[in-house]
Every structure is written in structure tokens, then in C-alpha cells.
Amino acid sequence: MLSKLPVALAAIALCLVAMRLPAQEAAQPFQSMPYSPSLDLSSLDRSVDPCVDFYKFTCGGWQKKNPIPTDRASWSVYAKLGNDNEQFLWGILEADAKATDRTAVQQKVGDYFAACMNTAAIDALGVKPVQPGLARIDALKTRPELLTAIGSLHHEYQGSFFFGSSTDQDALDSSLVIVAVDAGGLGLPDRDYYLKTDDKSVKLREQYVAYIQKLMMLGGESAAQAKSDADATLRIETALAKASLTRVERRDPHNTYHMMTIEELGKIAPSFDWPRYFATQGAPGVAKVNVAQPEFIKAVQEELTTESLDALRGYLRFHLLTSAAPYLTHPLEQADFDFYSTTLRGVPAMPPRWKKCTRGVDGDLGEALGQEFVKRTFSADTKAKTQQMTEQVEAAMQHEIENLDWMSPATKQEALRKLKVIRNKIGYPDQWRDYTALEIKPDDYIGNVTRSYRFEDARQWHKLGKPVDRNEWGMTPPTVNAYFNSQMNDINFPAGVLQPPLYDTKLDDAPNYGNTGATIGHELTHAFDDEGRQFDDKGNLRDWWTAADAKGFEDRINCVRDQYAQYIVVDDIHINSKLTSGEDVADLGGTLLAYIAWEKQTAGQQLVSADGFTPDQRFFVGMAQWACENERPEVLRVRAITDPHSPGYARINGVVSNLPEFQKAFSCKAGQPMVHAPTCKVW
Structure with a gap:
């Protein structure tokens, strides 16, 4: 898993309290799953x-x-079942949030949901939660300081800062867990968005720059500084996009397997202190690493050594703020939605708050919530059949x-x-993930999101040097989807599908x-x-x-x-x-x-x-x-x-x-x- 999971951070002392929009629908939680036939005349x-x-x-x-519902880019049989599952989970979460006699699992999922639903508290904070992170970036006065800071940003925050790193199975020996470095750092969905020259693509890049400017101003920057940061971000990301493999090229696993020593990685990107970087992530003493896209890392080196410090700080500030925006006060949340959902995907309206919060619990505490889902919906008979x-x-x-x-x-x-x-994994894991070490509070939404990110990031890095857990799942039990994992050589069918x-x-x-x-x-x-x-x-x-x-x-x-x-x-x-x-x-x-x-x-x-x-x-x-x-x-x-x-x-x-x-x-x-x-x- 090379991409960092969504998280929130810390922020500017600008009070932007806004009224939340009313729910998009008068829905109620499901107490039981509705029925639709698999052959519908x-x-x-x-x-x-x-x-x-x-x-x-x-x-x-x-x-x-x-x-298509107003809060959706598309609507399908799969999406409708996913919505039904969410509405059923909503009922579970409301009960768990209010209960006084709760299990440890019910406490965590219920308190996460309650904190997310408390929009008054979220809005009262304004953008304060991201202030410490932005201040740290602003304090970077030299290039070596900035290069060192990227390691800390990767460790503490969700944002896509130039590239991604984590642990992964070794493609040549699937019994080993190795360190992997991959491309990242783009705010648009794909490299092609930066390179295509048709009218729609040109206009979309203009809209992207406008989004960056708006977000940075909401974060406290002047109009002039926001414009400078937006221009720098697009320029840097375009250079990274040019060095990225296409999606078709990435389908060939040979194209993304380049095992090298830390010393060899240092020759590609000598500005980084790679031993220090990996020690910061929680992996000291790493000797070898798979660099999925060496040419991309060379482009990162080029940008970090030729762009001005002002431009690099602007890029980092944007990626910190855009990663936190969905979890912050309404104006920032709305700006994020307006670009990534409305402009990019045509979605007219935000989903009701209960959907966002249910999805958040599933994303960060999926196997805790999954236990609640499975025991109510997935029978032994269904599993056997x-x-x-x-x-x-x-x-x-x-x-x-x-x-x-x-x-x-x-x-x-x-x-x-x-x-x-080939192993068949059906319904849910044989052993549930242990979230004991993850602290969840009923009145700290952004803190819950941040701690969840760091918990998962640490869990991934902790795999290094240990046997591959072939019982692990890559989807949560309520998910309406399925997948095959080439390196695990298993097929996975969650209870939700x-x-x-x-x-x-x-x-x-x-x-x-x-x-x-x-x-x-x-x-x-x-x-x-x-x-x-x-x-x-x-x-x-x-x-x-x-x-x-x-x-x-x-x-x-x-x-x-x-x-x-x-x-x-x-x-x-x-x-x-x-x-x-x-x-x-x-x-x-x-x-x-x-x-x-x-x-x-x-x-x-x-x-x-x-x-x-x-x-x-x-x-x-x-x-x-x-x-x-x-x-x-x-x-x-x-x-x-x-x-x-x-x-x-x-x-x-x-x-x-x-x-x-x-x-x-x-x-x-x-x-x-x-x-x-x-x-x-x-x-």
C-alpha cells in the first residue's frame, strides 16, 4: 500500500464558522437490509x-x-446496494454512539461517528487544526531543512508530498515484505490531465489553479501569495506528470519493479538523506528498496533542487491543506467538494452528513465496523453456498x-x-484487526482522523521484517466489491457484495x-x-x-x-x-x-x-x-x-x-x- 490514507492535520488561526447545509434527503437509518431481487423484471x-x-x-x-442522486457522480446496482449497506450501518452507528453499555468495538465506531456528526464543533475550530503543519512549512528557511521535512510530512500527515512510500510484498519473492517507493505528488487524477492539450483539459487546469488559489486564501494567504502558490503547484506537478508512467505502462509489473540499494537510490536522488528518511518512517537500517518509477524520482530530485524555496513551500502548503480540507470547517470542505466532486465528476450536491461519517468509520475502522455488519447480515448458510x-x-x-x-x-x-x-476468502477475515492502540474520542473528529492515519501508517511499516500475513484483507466486510490479489494468490468476496x-x-x-x-x-x-x-x-x-x-x-x-x-x-x-x-x-x-x-x-x-x-x-x-x-x-x-x-x-x-x-x-x-x-x- 503505497498511497497514504486520508487524514487531517493542524492549522491557521482564522475563524471561519459556517452553517452546514441541510441534508440532501429525508432518509432514515435502516433497521434491516431492504430486499431487491437478483432478476428484476x-x-x-x-x-x-x-x-x-x-x-x-x-x-x-x-x-x-x-x-442519479444529486450527491452522486453515477448510480448503479452496485452503488445502490452500497448505499443500502451504508444506511444499515448508519443505524448501527447511531445506536453505538448513544449506548452506555458498549463493547470496545462499539465504543470506537460509535465515538468516531458521533465526533464526525458534530459539525458545530468542527466549524467552531475553523482552520486551526492545520495551523501547526502550515507553520512548520513556513519555517523552512533552507533547502536541506525542506528536504528533511518531507520525511516528517510523510510520517505525520496524509498529503501527497512528491512521492509515496510504504511496505509491500516483494514481487520476486512474495514471502518477503520490502520497502517500496512510488510516484505521487499530483493533485489531479492522472498524469494525462497535465499533458493533454484539448480545450476541456486546458479549461480543467485553469479550474484547478482557481481551486488552489481559493483554498489557500481560505487557509489565510493573501490573494497574491495564493496565486503564486497555485502557479508553482501546477508547474511542479506538470514536471512530475511528464516523468510518470502511463496507466497502461503500470499494468506490466516488470515496469514497476526496480530493486536497488539505498546507495543506488541516493545516486538517483542525492539531495535526500535516505537513511534518515526511512528511519523517520519507522524503518531504520533499510538496505534495499523497490523504486517503482526511477525516472519519476529523478524528476523529484530535479524539482527539489531547481525550484525556488518559495515555490516548494507553496506546493507543500497546498498538499497539506487539500488533504485536510474534507475534515475541516465547512468553507474548506465545500471548496474541496466543488472542485473534486462537482467540477471533475459533475456531482451537484454534497452527500448528507451521515453518509460521510459512515464512510469515514468504514475507512478508518473498517474491521471494527465490519464485525457489527457481519453478525447482522451474513449467515453461515450464505457463506457455505x-x-x-x-x-x-x-x-x-x-x-x-x-x-x-x-x-x-x-x-x-x-x-x-x-x-x-488459490485461496478463497469469503465474507470477512478469520481474525479481526486489533484497534486497541488507536485512541478514538467522541469530541475530536479531526484528531480521530489524524490518529487513524498514523495508526494505519505505523501498522504498514511494522510489517517490515515479518512474515507476510496471508490472512489480511484489502477490503472491509461491508464493501460492495471483490478483488483478486496476484501476490497473495487469493480471491476476496466481502459480505457486502x-x-x-x-x-x-x-x-x-x-x-x-x-x-x-x-x-x-x-x-x-x-x-x-x-x-x-x-x-x-x-x-x-x-x-x-x-x-x-x-x-x-x-x-x-x-x-x-x-x-x-x-x-x-x-x-x-x-x-x-x-x-x-x-x-x-x-x-x-x-x-x-x-x-x-x-x-x-x-x-x-x-x-x-x-x-x-x-x-x-x-x-x-x-x-x-x-x-x-x-x-x-x-x-x-x-x-x-x-x-x-x-x-x-x-x-x-x-x-x-x-x-x-x-x-x-x-x-x-x-x-x-x-x-x-x-x-x-x-x-
């Missing part, structure tokens, strides 16, 4: 031919009846690998070895295997996508493919890339299929694996039609309806640059148009849009 648009546009057929009704489904999908993958006509026996043997040892309408115990197997089964298959397929396939059964970066097999694999992926490159994200912007191909191939392979697993699960059963659909049709409708979504054009432009996932319509139509099983189920004919030629098939 009201979400269909039966005026659309499924062989012409299957996504519109399955999701057109959903799109019409689900406008999803475990069985996972094993069936893995059996389908084994069968597919064994029968591939393009993979040699030697590569098959390695692939099957990797498949056999195993709720209706994504996993529905009230319905038949067809939509459940189409939905959750395809998600399981998707994550499993990531073990063998263009990035995951480069790691072996132990999670080590090792080339275990023959040259001919690797070429055969790439040829098949290129078929998918060529297909998806034709799809439009927004305006005239096409999918960057070199960025999305890992997810696109996982969608395609995962759906096929789920279909095979479903056939095995229902073998010998007398399946019947229901709701006007055959069992096969129910499988594919269930598979498609997880992806129903509406998105604002602003966020689509962000996603086109930054997101490795294709838009929902492409993730469904791109898959089914390559599956003969779908075409047979809906009697689609050659030449119709849902029959892609040539058929792309990897697994």
Missing part, C-alpha cells in the same frame, strides 16, 4: 431486441426509474485449462498448479450463478489475465509461459482489445482497451466459467421457465443486471482516462456477443449486433 425494457442491445433490454427499465459456488467455478476453470487447444502441456501444468492453491440483488437466496440458481457466479469467475480469471498471468502459484513474478503460449494468449486478448476499442465511453472518446483488457477478458472468461458451473450445479434437475424466460435466459439476464447504471458525462471523462473497467453497456454487450451459449438462448442470428465476428475466446 421491472428493470427490463422489452421494447428492445435482446439480440440488438442486450444491455438495454436488461437494464433500460432500471435506467429510467433510477436517476458461496464457497461451494466458488469451488464449482474453479472446477470449471480446471476443465477449461485442461482442454485448451492453444496451451502446451508444460504451461498447463503450471496454470493448474496455480489454480489449485454477497447481499441481494447480487446474491439472492430467494431465487433460483440461474440468476445467482449469472450474477455472483460470473463475479467469482471474473476474479478467478484475473489470476490469468495479462497482468495476473505473470505471477506464479506462490505469487512471485516469474515467466512460466512458453513463448508460443504467451503469443497465443496475446493474440486472443488482442481480439478482445480490437472489439472494445470500438466502443465509446462519452463524446467521441473510445475505450482505451489496452487499459481495460484485463477487466474485459475477466468479464468474458468469468461469465463462461459461471455458465459451466451452473450447468454442473443443475445437472439432472428438471429446470423450468419462469417469468417468461427459459433457465438459460434467466442466467444471462441475471448476469447482465448487476451492471445497470447511469453516469454523468463528467465522470465518464475521468473514467476514460483512469478506470481499467469498461462502461457497463460494453461489459455486458461485449461479453454476450462472444458467447454462443447466449446466442442460442435468445436465438440470435449472424449479422445481429449481439453476434460478434470474429468470436473472441480466451478461456
Whole structure:
């Protein structure tokens, strides 16, 4: 984990007390989770031919009846379930905040929530909480002092100061925890925002500079100083962006693995006292480090030695203040929201306060809150059934690998070895994280956020020199998502994603295997996508493919890339299929694996039609309806640059148009849009 987690800091003696805006909705906490079926007939648009546009057929009704809420950049089945989970957690947190007889877990999550909800106290502080940090930066009078201060800023504060550092698994030996240094220091979402010359990009940079100026003035600077800091920040960040790898380049793990000694790192950036820097982080005596992007670190060296001290201090002040803004008095919080949510992503209004505070608890105390969530929502029966489904999908993958006509026996043997040892982590961790050492107070929101950041930062650095904890999770239990970890060689399905309408115990197997089964298959397929396939059964970066097999694999992926490159994200912007191909191939392979697993699960059963659909049709409708979504054009432009996932319509139509099983189920004919030629098939 190289990026620093959100935190607050300390600040200027300027009293900016503002009234909070009223809540955006008259919502109430859920006392129990609402129910939505995993195959929703009201979400269909039966005026659309499924062989012409299957996504519109399955999701057109959903799109019409689900406008995007004012506090969202987009709205989807996943987002709606996430919102339901949050509303249920809200009820738990309100109870924990008010209870007098509480467990240690309930005390921490309840007090964090109560402190966050106390906006009067937050506003009364103004920007005082960040004053000490800003004063420390202002006191830096020499270049050596400033270079030393960067280490302290990384240790104490969340802000993205030039680069990031933390511990990570060694790509070549996943049993080892090593020190890693990566790129950072940008205030815009991606390097391309600084380099593109189209009108929208130029205008956005102007809006970014205006945001910096406004924020710095709210922090107490004069208009002239704020303008100088904004210009310096954009200039420095542009230089860093030019030296950054693209997102496509970062998909190749070889491009981000450059192990070197501290002495070698010192030759790239000699201005830093690297032993002192790592000692400050809590890792004294480090001998080696993986530098993910050496050219970027060279650019950091260049900026730190050629820019004026005034410019460098301005850059540091901005990154300190912008990282703290979401946790400060309303004017700063609003300025942050106006740029990062409204300007960048098109979101009209802030979320109600309870949402922000619930998300904050989940982010900083996720496994404490997760205990409260799991015991109320996730049964042993659900865990057992999803475990069985996972094993069936893995059996389908084994069968597919064994029968591939393009993979040699030697590569098959390695692939099957990797498949056999993949760990399935379902619902929640076997052992909960211990937050005993983290102090949470009911009347100190910014302090809670700061202490949470430092607690997590110290936890990460404490891993150095210890065995890798392969039981650790990278998502909290209420999260509506799932992931595959190449170096852990495991797939992870939090309890939050195993709720209706994504996993529905009230319905038949067809939509459940189409939905959750395809998600399981998707994550499993990531073990063998263009990035995951480069790691072996132990999670080590090792080339275990023959040259001919690797070429055969790439040829098949290129078929998918060529297909998806034709799809439009927004305006005239096409999918960057070199960025999305890992997810696109996982969608395609995962759906096929789920279909095979479903056939095995229902073998010998007398399946019947229901709701006007055959069992096969129910499988594919269930598979498609997880992806129903509406998105604002602003966020689509962000996603086109930054997101490795294709838009929902492409993730469904791109898959089914390559599956003969779908075409047979809906009697689609050659030449119709849902029959892609040539058929792309990897697994």
C-alpha cells in the first residue's frame, strides 16, 4: 500500500464558522437490509431486441426509474446496494454512539461517528487544526531543512508530498515484505490531465489553479501569495506528470519493479538523506528498496533542487491543506467538494452528513465496523453456498485449462498448479484487526482522523521484517466489491457484495450463478489475465509461459482489445482497451466459467421457465443486471482516462456477443449486433 490514507492535520488561526447545509434527503437509518431481487423484471425494457442491445433490454427499465442522486457522480446496482449497506450501518452507528453499555468495538465506531456528526464543533475550530503543519512549512528557511521535512510530512500527515512510500510484498519473492517507493505528488487524477492539450483539459487546469488559489486564501494567504502558490503547484506537478508512467505502462509489473540499494537510490536522488528518511518512517537500517518509477524520482530530485524555496513551500502548503480540507470547517470542505466532486465528476450536491461519517468509520475502522455488519447480515448458510459456488467455478476453470487447444502441456501444468492453491476468502477475515492502540474520542473528529492515519501508517511499516500475513484483507466486510490479489494468490468476496440483488437466496440458481457466479469467475480469471498471468502459484513474478503460449494468449486478448476499442465511453472518446483488457477478458472468461458451473450445479434437475424466460435466459439476464447504471458525462471523462473497467453497456454487450451459449438462448442470428465476428475466446 503505497498511497497514504486520508487524514487531517493542524492549522491557521482564522475563524471561519459556517452553517452546514441541510441534508440532501429525508432518509432514515435502516433497521434491516431492504430486499431487491437478483432478476428484476421491472428493470427490463422489452421494447428492445435482446439480440440488438442486450444491455438495454436488461437494464433500460432500471435506467429510467433510477436517476442519479444529486450527491452522486453515477448510480448503479452496485452503488445502490452500497448505499443500502451504508444506511444499515448508519443505524448501527447511531445506536453505538448513544449506548452506555458498549463493547470496545462499539465504543470506537460509535465515538468516531458521533465526533464526525458534530459539525458545530468542527466549524467552531475553523482552520486551526492545520495551523501547526502550515507553520512548520513556513519555517523552512533552507533547502536541506525542506528536504528533511518531507520525511516528517510523510510520517505525520496524509498529503501527497512528491512521492509515496510504504511496505509491500516483494514481487520476486512474495514471502518477503520490502520497502517500496512510488510516484505521487499530483493533485489531479492522472498524469494525462497535465499533458493533454484539448480545450476541456486546458479549461480543467485553469479550474484547478482557481481551486488552489481559493483554498489557500481560505487557509489565510493573501490573494497574491495564493496565486503564486497555485502557479508553482501546477508547474511542479506538470514536471512530475511528464516523468510518470502511463496507466497502461503500470499494468506490466516488470515496469514497476526496480530493486536497488539505498546507495543506488541516493545516486538517483542525492539531495535526500535516505537513511534518515526511512528511519523517520519507522524503518531504520533499510538496505534495499523497490523504486517503482526511477525516472519519476529523478524528476523529484530535479524539482527539489531547481525550484525556488518559495515555490516548494507553496506546493507543500497546498498538499497539506487539500488533504485536510474534507475534515475541516465547512468553507474548506465545500471548496474541496466543488472542485473534486462537482467540477471533475459533475456531482451537484454534497452527500448528507451521515453518509460521510459512515464512510469515514468504514475507512478508518473498517474491521471494527465490519464485525457489527457481519453478525447482522451474513449467515453461515450464505457463506457455505458461496464457497461451494466458488469451488464449482474453479472446477470449471480446471476443465477449461485442461482442454485448451492453444496451451502446451508444460504451461498447463503450471496454470493448474496455480489454480489449485488459490485461496478463497469469503465474507470477512478469520481474525479481526486489533484497534486497541488507536485512541478514538467522541469530541475530536479531526484528531480521530489524524490518529487513524498514523495508526494505519505505523501498522504498514511494522510489517517490515515479518512474515507476510496471508490472512489480511484489502477490503472491509461491508464493501460492495471483490478483488483478486496476484501476490497473495487469493480471491476476496466481502459480505457486502454477497447481499441481494447480487446474491439472492430467494431465487433460483440461474440468476445467482449469472450474477455472483460470473463475479467469482471474473476474479478467478484475473489470476490469468495479462497482468495476473505473470505471477506464479506462490505469487512471485516469474515467466512460466512458453513463448508460443504467451503469443497465443496475446493474440486472443488482442481480439478482445480490437472489439472494445470500438466502443465509446462519452463524446467521441473510445475505450482505451489496452487499459481495460484485463477487466474485459475477466468479464468474458468469468461469465463462461459461471455458465459451466451452473450447468454442473443443475445437472439432472428438471429446470423450468419462469417469468417468461427459459433457465438459460434467466442466467444471462441475471448476469447482465448487476451492471445497470447511469453516469454523468463528467465522470465518464475521468473514467476514460483512469478506470481499467469498461462502461457497463460494453461489459455486458461485449461479453454476450462472444458467447454462443447466449446466442442460442435468445436465438440470435449472424449479422445481429449481439453476434460478434470474429468470436473472441480466451478461456
